[in-house]
Amino acid sequence: MKSSRLVMILLLLQTRGRMTAAELARELEVSVRTVYRDVEALGAAGVPLYGDAGHRGGYRLLGGYRTRLTGLSSGEAEALFLSGVPGPAAELGLGRDLAAAQLKLRAALPPQLREQADRMRARFHLDAPGWYARGTQVPFLPEVADAVWRGRVLEVRYRRWKEPTDVDRRLRPYGLVLKAGRWYVVAAPAEGSHACPEPGPEPAPRTYRVDQIMELAVTAEECAPPPGFDLAAHWERAREDFRARLYRAQAEVRLSPRGLARLNADDAAAVAAGGVPDPELAGWTRAVLPVESPDHAVAAYLALGADIEVLGPPELRARIAATAAAVAERHRV
Structure with a gap:
């Protein structure tokens, strides 16, 4: 309108x-x-x-003009109360501030919108982490968040998955991201004694898990993201790049209806994009699934039992057959 x-x-x-x-x-x-x-x-x-x-x-x-429009639609009021996820806010040290802000907002709403916002909070609850994920302790999250906000270089001891596992890094933090209940800091290396180098190509930002920071010091050195840096756009590109590097192979499979329902999100998306009815088994589906590694594929597909058949590549089919035979032999009655 x-x-x-x-x-x-x-x-x-x-x-x-x-x-x-x-x-x-x-x-x-x-x-x-x-x-x-x-x-x-x-x-x-x-x-x-x-x-x-x-x-x-x-x-x-002009002239410092500011509108005093304060009206909210019903949907806007409901969305504001639904968007305040208390868990992540508390982890950032903002739980009390969030509660106070919501209290003030609720008090400012007219009675009808206040009632609808209360219904929204009573009937919807957002639980971001995965179903079986345990809460991860992130002791340095408030300090990292403060450094991101104030633009301060970080000196960290970081634990990574490859050797050497424990490394020292100086980081220029660009932003924080919460993904599936886990916090990540997007940061560029800050090598040398100066956090802000002379004008030139910016080092590519990398992604670090905040819960893997073992020691942390916030320095007095100031720095900011490069001009035009968009955290959301960067994260989307990094996520797609990660998926492309993660899945370097494919497997052709046929799935029963029950096997199809038990697939993980990535495999289900692959079936939705290219799955077709199997010409030999009625009700079954043929599809090409992304494969992270042979070991990962064997474990994932054996978990589906008889509701999946790997048709190719031959090496993967042979490994699954050999593993299944070994399991049957061990459990022979």
């Missing part, structure tokens, strides 16, 4: 400052021509909106 779009333009300019018509159009998912018309409508309504021409131009609000 046009009215909500006008409000969004006001809030965007209020929070981000100067924005071009093209930037506003992208945010609002409308045409630039529509933005021009909306800006004219705001000006006609008396909003002190100013437009600068030229390559560096754009729209901005």
Whole structure:
């Protein structure tokens, strides 16, 4: 609706400052021509909106103008209360602040929206970690979060999976990510005595598990992410790169309906993308699944028992047959 779009333009300019018509159009998912018309409508309504021409131009609000719009829709109020996940907030040391903020927000809502927000909190609970995952102790998480926020270089002793396992690193933290109940810090190496090197190519950021930091010191050296760094976009690229490096082989299989239902998320996605009905066994499905390693595939497929048959490659099929024969021999009655 046009009215909500006008409000969004006001809030965007209020929070981000100067924005071009093209930037506003992208945010609002409308045409630039529509933005021009909306800006004219705001000006006609008396909003002190100013437009600068030229390559560096754009729209901005004048004279410290700030909208006092505080209205929330029902869905917005519900989403705000649902988005406050208490576990991660408490891990970051923000549990009390989150509770106080939600209390203030609830008190400011009109009675109808307050009731709907309370129903949302009563009926929905977000539990991010995996079902069988135990809570991991992350003793240095508050310190890492503070260093990310203030832009301070970290000196850490870090435990990794390959030799040498325990290494010392100096890191320029760019951001924190919570994935499946586990915290990661995205950081670039900070080699030498200066956290911010002379202008030049930035070292590629890497991902470190915060729970694998054994010792930590927050230095007084300041640094910031490189201009234009987008944490969410970087994480998405890193995740896809990890998946590509993780799954370097494939297996052709046929699956029973029960086997199909027991697949992990990655294998289920592969079946959804390319699975076809098996021409020989009614109700079964043929698919090509990603394989991390032969050992991983043997363990994962044997866990499905008789609800999966590996058709290829021949080496994997032979390993599963040999392992299954050894298991049968050991359990012979």
